[in-house]
Amino acid sequence: MIIGNRKTSYLEDEKILNNNYKKAFVFGMIALAIALPFFADDYTILMASLVGIMLIAVVGVNVVIGYTGLLSLGHAGFVAIGAYSVSIIHNLLGEWGVPDVLQPWLALPGAMGVAALIGILVGLPSLRVKGIYLAVATLSANFIIIFLIEIDTFSQWTGGRLGLTTPDPNFFGWVLDSQREVYALIAFCAFATILMVQNLFRTRVGRAFIAIREKDYSAEILGVSLLKYKLTSFAISAACCGLAGAMAAYFYAKVLPEQFELALSLQLVAALIVGGMGRTMGPVFGTIIIVLVPEILKISMGAMMGSSIEAAQLRAPIQEIVFGGLIIGFVLFEPLGISQIMDRFFRALNRWPFARG
Amino acid sequence: MQFVQFVINGLMAGALYALIAIGIVAVYKSTRVVNFAHGYMIMIGAYLYYTFAVLLPDASWAPAWLSGWTPEWVIAGKNSAKMFSPAAAFYDWIPNIPRIIFGLVCAILGSGLLALIIERFLMRPLLGQSNFSMIMITVGLISVLSGFKSLFWTGDAASVPHLTPNPAFRLDLFGTPIFIFGANFMSMIMAALIFGFIVYWLRHSSAGVAIRAVSEDQSTAYSMGINVPRVFAQAWLIAAATGAVAGAVLAARDGVSPSLGLFGFSVLAIVLMGGLDSFVGVFIAAMLVGVLEALVQWQLGGTWVEIAPYVAVLVVILIRPYGLMGHPEVERI
Numbered sequence: 001m002i003i004g005n006r007k008t009s010y011l012e013d014e015k016i017l018n019n020n021y022k023k024a025f026v027f028g029m030i031a032l033a034i035a036l037p038f039f040a041d042d043y044t045i046l047m048a049s050l051v052g053i054m055l056i057a058v059v060g061v062n063v064v065i066g067y068t069g070l071l072s073l074g075h076a077g078f079v080a081i082g083a084y085s086v087s088i089i090h091n092l093l094g095e096w097g098v099p100d101v102l103q104p105w106l107a108l109p110g111a112m113g114v115a116a117l118i119g120i121l122v123g124l125p126s127l128r129v130k131g132i133y134l135a136v137a138t139l140s141a142n143f144i145i146i147f148l149i150e151i152d153t154f155s156q157w158t159g160g161r162l163g164l165t166t167p168d169p170n171f172f173g174w175v176l177d178s179q180r181e182v183y184a185l186i187a188f189c190a191f192a193t194i195l196m197v198q199n200l201f202r203t204r205v206g207r208a209f210i211a212i213r214e215k216d217y218s219a220e221i222l223g224v225s226l227l228k229y230k231l232t233s234f235a236i237s238a239a240c241c242g243l244a245g246a247m248a249a250y251f252y253a254k255v256l257p258e259q260f261e262l263a264l265s266l267q268l269v270a271a272l273i274v275g276g277m278g279r280t281m282g283p284v285f286g287t288i289i290i291v292l293v294p295e296i297l298k299i300s301m302g303a304m305m306g307s308s309i310e311a312a313q314l315r316a317p318i319q320e321i322v323f324g325g326l327i328i329g330f331v332l333f334e335p336l337g338i339s340q341i342m343d344r345f346f347r348a349l350n351r352w353p354f355a356r357g
Numbered sequence: 358m359q360f361v362q363f364v365i366n367g368l369m370a371g372a373l374y375a376l377i378a379i380g381i382v383a384v385y386k387s388t389r390v391v392n393f394a395h396g397y398m399i400m401i402g403a404y405l406y407y408t409f410a411v412l413l414p415d416a417s418w419a420p421a422w423l424s425g426w427t428p429e430w431v432i433a434g435k436n437s438a439k440m441f442s443p444a445a446a447f448y449d450w451i452p453n454i455p456r457i458i459f460g461l462v463c464a465i466l467g468s469g470l471l472a473l474i475i476e477r478f479l480m481r482p483l484l485g486q487s488n489f490s491m492i493m494i495t496v497g498l499i500s501v502l503s504g505f506k507s508l509f510w511t512g513d514a515a516s517v518p519h520l521t522p523n524p525a526f527r528l529d530l531f532g533t534p535i536f537i538f539g540a541n542f543m544s545m546i547m548a549a550l551i552f553g554f555i556v557y558w559l560r561h562s563s564a565g566v567a568i569r570a571v572s573e574d575q576s577t578a579y580s581m582g583i584n585v586p587r588v589f590a591q592a593w594l595i596a597a598a599t600g601a602v603a604g605a606v607l608a609a610r611d612g613v614s615p616s617l618g619l620f621g622f623s624v625l626a627i628v629l630m631g632g633l634d635s636f637v638g639v640f641i642a643a644m645l646v647g648v649l650e651a652l653v654q655w656q657l658g659g660t661w662v663e664i665a666p667y668v669a670v671l672v673v674i675l676i677r678p679y680g681l682m683g684h685p686e687v688e689r690i
Contacts, residue, residue: 071489073496125671128678131488132391136629137674139622140667147664217688262622266496273493317507324500331493332482 016198021346033187037180045183051291052186053247056193058271058283060240063197065269066278067206068233069213070126074138075268077122077145078115078238080260082245083166084149086111087255088157090167104169111246112239118145119238120231127227130216142265149257163256166249182251189247193240198280200236209233213278270327276337285338293326294319362535363651369537369545371647373610376548376603377624378631378639379555380596385633386572387592390480390491394498396621398468398597401502402604404510405467407517407613410460410605423459425452446524446539453518461520464601472597476590485575503618519609520544544606551599556636564591572634623663626670632683642681645669 007013017023036048061075089107098106125137149158158164168177169185176182200206208229211219220226249255267290275286297319305311330337377399384392392398414424431451438444479494521543528535559565570578571588579585607617623646631642650665679685 071492125674129674132492132633133629133674133678135492136625137671140626140671143622143667144664144671147660151660266499269493269496313511314508317504320500320504320507322504324497324502324504327497328479328494328501331490331497332479335490 014202016195016202030191033191036187037183042179045180047291047295049179049183049186049251051287052183052190053244053251054268054271054291055190055283055287056186056247057241057244058268058275058287059193059197060237060244061268061272062277062279062283063200063209063237063240064233065272066282067201067213068209068230069216070123070230070233071131071135072138072234072237073135073262073265073269074122074140074142074145075237075241076260076262076264077138077142078119078241079245079248079264080145080149080257081115081118081238082111082242083249083255083260084158084164084245085114085242086246086249087164087166090169091157094167100170100175101173103167104171107169108243108246112242115242115245116235116239119234119241122238123231123234126230126234139262139265142262146257146261149260158257161257163254165254166252169250176250179251182247185250186247189243193243194280194284197236197240205229205232210278267323270323272337273335274326274330274337276339279337279339281342282337282339285342289326289338290323293322297322359533359655361530361533363655364648365535365537367648367651368644369541369647370650371644372545372548372552373603373606374624374627374643374647375552375640376599376606377620378628378643379552379599379636380603381625381628382633382636382639383555383559383568383592383595383599385628387568388480388491388589389488389572390495391625391633392596393492393495393625394502394621395596395600396624397499397502397506397618398471399600399604399607399621400506400615400617401471402464402468402597402601403517403608403613403617404506404604405464405601406460406605406608407515408460408510409463410456411515411517414456414459423455426455427452443522443524443526443539447522450519450522457518457520460517461602461605464605465598468597468601468604469594472593473590476593480589480593481586499618503615506615515613517605517608517613520547520605540609544610547602547606551602552636552640555595555599559636564588568592623666626666628680630666630670630673630680632680634684635680635682638680638682642673 017026033048037045040048057075057079060078061072064070064072064075086107089110090103093103093106122138122141126134129137148154150161152160154160168175170176171185174181176185201210208219208224211222211224212226212229212233216226245260248259271286271290272283273286274289275284276282298315301311301315301318305314334340377395380398381392381395384390384395413419431448435445435448438448475498479498480491483490483494519540521540523538523540526537526539526542528537559568567578567583567588568591570581570583571585575585578588604617607620611617624643627642627646628639630646631639646666646669649669650662653661653665673680
């Protein structure tokens with residue numbers, strides 16, 4: 001039974017993995033992620049990759065909504081920026097004759113940088129408004145970004161409505177041209193993103209974000225520059241979403257503008273709410289639920305109703321209703337998400353057979 | 358001088374925006390909830406109108422009086438009227454009256470029921486909770502409503518009868534020809550009348566005063582004997598009824614399709630542009646955006662229209678954070 005935390009040095013207190021449960025869980029997950037490509041079938045790899053891509057983006061959304069408290073409904077726009085800019089940068093570098101081996105090392109940071117810049121631009125209204133006004137401002141930004149991708153003016157770079165064929169990255173001479181290979185990259189990036197963002201909240205910047213979330217005027221009085229930190233928050237979060245977009249571009253053979261519309265923004269926020277806002281593990285739980293529940297529905301409906309056309313027609317609406325129901329259910333009954341449920345569970349486990357809850 | 362033509366088109370579209378915006382503003386004023394799913398409630402209203410004005414009367418078992426009302430004088434008038442004249446449009450419209458009334462009444466009742474369910478089971482448990490939860494509930498509603506829509510109605514666009522006769526008028530204004538579709542013009546008048554009525558009703562009826570009192574301070578209103586939950590239900594009913602009418606008008610203009618739901622987002626942008634709690638500001642913003650869209654269509658082409666309201670709201674928010682005529686929120690630390 002845990003009755004307290006005994007720490008003998010500051011170093012110990014500052015550790016990210018500060019107890020054995022966390023250590024066991026994280027190392028277990030890493031082992032699983034490494035082992036997966038060697039035995040799993042294609043379907044499992046596909047699902048794991050989708051979870052990974054979305055996880056990177058949701059971790060980014062968590063920075064803005066969960067830690068800084070700025071409600072954004074436009075993050076799919078940043079994912080789109082990442083996906084398109086990584087492909088465009090690859091194409092440009094190819095034209096200029098830069099060797100294939102160097103390209104990803106320029107394109108990935110480039111895509112994240114572009115996304116971060118756009119993030120700062122979109123974050124500008126957050127200096128004047130918040131809450132609902134900011135939600136609508138970011139929503140508008142999402143619509144505008146998708147519109148700019150679709151119009152004919154830029155279609156020689158973006159491919160317009162027809163979508164853009166994406167490159168296969170070449171890391172150290174190893175071309176990642178199958179989904180299984182890209183999965184390895186996605187898994188690495190997902191772990192790296194979670195650890196970096198978790199680390200962020202041990203620093204001055206992260207603490208400033210949390211101060212802004214609690215009450216922005218109080219934070220300003222304490223000397224936290226709202227201008228600087230709100231925009232930093234948007235930049236970091238947009239960069240994560242840009243990375244997720246880049247991974248999506250590497251993973252799929254083609255990206256289409258309609259992949260990044262409002263529906264994706266809502267999915268990102270839904271994953272965050274289901275998992276738990278402002279918690280490290282929140283995005284992980286939430287993404288797994290949001291990606292896997294439609295699949296489970298598909299499989300169970302297939303088992304119940306067979307593969308008739310009627311069943312296929314019913315599937316999409318029911319998936320939509322369940323998705324909306326998940327958001328509503330969690331907001332109504334468990335606003336702190338699955339993280340809270342897990343906390344309660346582990347607390348009960350620790351104290352068993354004594355007091356529970 | 359096509360300018361006048363496009364401004365008139367814009368004003369007609371703007372009036373519809375204003376009609377939709379009533380729903381969002383009324384709900385916000387009384388409950389402090391910004392309804393992201395209002396567009397999808399309108400879509401449900403449009404589909405209900407489609408069901409009760411087209412599908413049901415056209416069914417083989419429907420009573421004859423519902424599917425068409427053609428007394429002698431209508432047939433006589435139709436035969437004597439010239440093709441494409443206003444009279445011909447009028448006589449074309451008469452047989453549709455039963456189904457229009459039936460469809461509209463059922464759409465309003467259906468949407469009202471939906472709004473009451475939403476208010477009672479989703480909004481009321483969150484009374485006094487943070488804004489964020491309320492917004493997220495309406496965001497979840499978007500998916501639920503659009504899912505139910507595709508469960509009951511398969512997705513193809515279909516046309517429905519106009520609420521009013523639809524003759525095409527051709528005027529000469531300062532030597533430039535101007536075309537106006539009767540139904541668009543009549544729906545502009547109707548939207549303006551409904552808007553005016555609601556604003557007047559809020560200002561001068563006791564129920565309206567109750568709504569304004571609740572919007573000022575919930576707990577004080579409670580302690581003064583106002584039935585706050587009833588006020589909430591009233592606000593949602595207003596939103597549902599105006600939404601159903603707007604849905605029917607929109608469905609007649611653009612056809613019934615799932616894209617009606619997206620309309621709600623541009624109206625949300627307009628509402629923020631006008632100021633969330635100001636009916637007058639929202640009316641001005643709706644007209645401005647309507648005209649802006651028409652001018653954009655004239656100068657830049659149809660594709661740019663879809664982002665015009667979003668660009669407009671971003672510009673207005675950066676200059677006037679709380680909209681044209683909204684009140685800034687006062688915060689205490």
